[in-house]
Amino acid sequence: MTVRAVQIIAGADVIAYHSARHGRSIARSIAAEHLRADHIEEALIYPVTTESTDHPGGYRGALDEFYEAAAARLAVHLDAGRTVAVISEGDPLFYGSYQHMHKRLAHRYPTEVIPGVTSVSAAAARLGKPLAEADEVLTILPGTLPEEELTARLSSTDTAVVMKLGRTFPTVRRAMERSGRLPEAHYVERATMTGERTEKLADIDAETVPYFSVSVVPSRIADLPPSTGTSTEMATAMGTGTGTSTGTVTADEPSGPGEVVVVGTGPAGPLWLTPESRGALAAAEDLVGYTTYLDRVPPRPGQRRHASDNKVESERAELALDLARRGRKVAVVSGGDPGIFAMATAVLEVACQAPYRDIPVRVLPGVTAANAAAARAGAPLGHDYAVISLSDRLKPWEVIAERLHAAAGADLALALYNPGSRSRTWQVGKARELLLEHRAPDTPVILARDIGGPEESVRTVHLADLDPHQVDMRTLLIVGSSQTQAVRRDDGTQVVWTPRRYPEG
Structure with a gap:
């Protein structure tokens, strides 16, 4: 507990805390030595924790009704001029029950929130491992997320803490395994409290995991060998x-x-x-x-x-x-x-x-570049399309020309990669001539350059007006089919799209 938290408890008239129906409150047990005999205690007992309920509003409805009633109980004390200290394990505004009281009371009464040590910090301290170093990103996840979401977020972050294990543990373990993080993951139960346990997550029996436990994937930097620098x-x-x-x-x-x-x-x-x-x-x-x-x-x-x-x-x-x-x-x-x-x-x-x-x-x-360029322009690849590289470095131009003829003759939209470079300047012109044998001169052509980069530009021209000198290696071309539309909308933007429905023959 912080010094300020002890001071607040000492000056309070009322001590409030949440607990399950068994009546045992972890928050109260932490603060017990600072409570006085003349303190008024308000035990805010949840109607449900993880079990089901027959409340007409379901689980969320039952809890919302409880928080309203609990806030009303505390308001009676506040209206009577008493100081109320709501004690909460960890930090009050970090996955804490107090936040529901805060939303209902803080705008009506003078309020001070005392920050506390979170289970995340306590777990890292007990493991003796840094959570994040240098430019590493720490992600904190509730274990109640769907497995796919957990897997994706564990895959993409540097370090992670997964909260609220208990019944979610099997899902969390599978997500750790699927994301490749299981060998790095640690398990911490009741950090800094009686019954504390720390082990490798892979060694934990799911049947033994309580709600008050977390999984920690700590800093990778801490376990690295001495830096080898940048290799060439x-x-x-x-x-x-x-x-x-x-x-x-x-x-x-x-x-x-x-x-x-x-x-x-x-x-x-x-x-x-x-x-x-x-x-x-x-x-x-x-x-x-x-x-x-x-x-x-x-x-x-x-x-x-x-x-x-x-x-x-x-x-x-x-x-x-x-x-x-x-x-x-x-x-x-x-x-x-x-x-x-x-x-x-x-x-x-x-x-x-x-x-x-x-x-x-x-x-x-x-x-891929074709998808990114198409999204910037609208939906020009909304129907069947072909992807062709105009580079003749790895295949002869005759093969490229044959494929362009075939794809254009089949009325496919085309995504043309590698259209030109400093050493290849004539391919775009040849491709335009060939395509005009199959497409109308006003067929939309999208010139997408440096998509997603600092020099991004997207322009739409007619096929007959395609200028090879405006195309380089950083440009991707999308050539519409006979059905592709280029439409100027009321806000001044132009969108290019190919309908999914093709005319009957």
């Missing part, structure tokens, strides 16, 4: 990239399989990063990728980063798999969705060769 092992191994090297890849004997996870960062960065991908990036010991994409991932203590340019995909994949053979947890960082014109194919191609066939490889989905 990739650059040394292949003679590319920039920076100073921390060593070269050697043919070490495998120390047990690690893992390679191929992660897509979305078109621009954290706003479109899925919780699963965010968690994989945080858990990785090594990050491998094109420098531009690695720069989207915040540096973390203890992580090594292996950067390269964008023309060495196979070598990048081999490095990642070599690191995994040495027992490392590796994230290969890709833009957009890693399976769409990105790194997943390169990693899997190498992973299917000896000596990498036994290395676990996972591919995590991401938001």
Whole structure:
């Protein structure tokens, strides 16, 4: 208890506290040595705790009615000029029952809220482990959330505390396991009180877990080995990239399989990063990728980063798999969705060769540029569409032209990746000529550049007016079908959409 809390209790006329129907109050037991014989005690006994109720308003209705009645009881004392101290375990406004009294009384009577030590802080202290360090993000979750929601939030955060276990424990444990956090998770029961228990969460029997327990996934930084700094092992191994090297890849004997996870960062960065991908990036010991994409991932203590340019995909994949053979947890960082014109194919191609066939490889989905660009414009991909890369670096232009003919002839909307670069300046013009053989000159074409980035721009032009000089490698083109509409709305914005219903033949 804080010094101020003791002072308030000493000066109060009435001591109020919540309890279940058994009448035992944890808050009262904590404050018992400070209570006087002349204190008026108001035990605010819940009509229900976790059991069901036949109240016409259900569980919430029963509690709302109780809080109204409890507030009215305290108001009688306040109207009589008595000072009322409502004692609450932990902090009164942190998942505390007092908050319901506060909402009903604080606007009517002078009120002071005394902050307290939360179970979160007490649990971390009892474990002797930091909750969060440096730039780590701490997430506090109620165990009553659905399992999918718990899993997503546990996957995406650095450190976490899950409250309100008890009957939710099996769900919380499954969410910990699904998110990959179970090995890090600790269990703390009745922190700082009689009957305190701390163990690894994985070792806890669900039948023994009371409501007053929490699960703590503490700081990862605390358990990291001394920082290895930023590595450019990739650059040394292949003679590319920039920076100073921390060593070269050697043919070490495998120390047990690690893992390679191929992660897509979305078109621009954290706003479109899925919780699963965010968690994989945080858990990785090594990050491998094109420098531009690695720069989207915040540096973390203890992580090594292996950067390269964008023309060495196979070598990048081999490095990642070599690191995994040495027992490392590796994230290969890709833009957009890693399976769409990105790194997943390169990693899997190498992973299917000896000596990498036994290395676990996972591919995590991401938001791809076509989806992001379409959302910015409206819904131009609302019906059937094709995705085609205009780059002829890895396939001949004749194949590209044949596919454009086929997709345009089938009246599919088109998402065109890699339309141009400094060394490829004629492909967009050729594609426009070819598409005009199948599409009307006023077919909407969306030029989406740097979507999600600082230089984002989205413009819509007619197919006949498409200027190749306005297209670069950071631009994605979406070409409408014969049914695609470009409509100027009353607020001045233009939306492009393709109806889901296609005219009957």
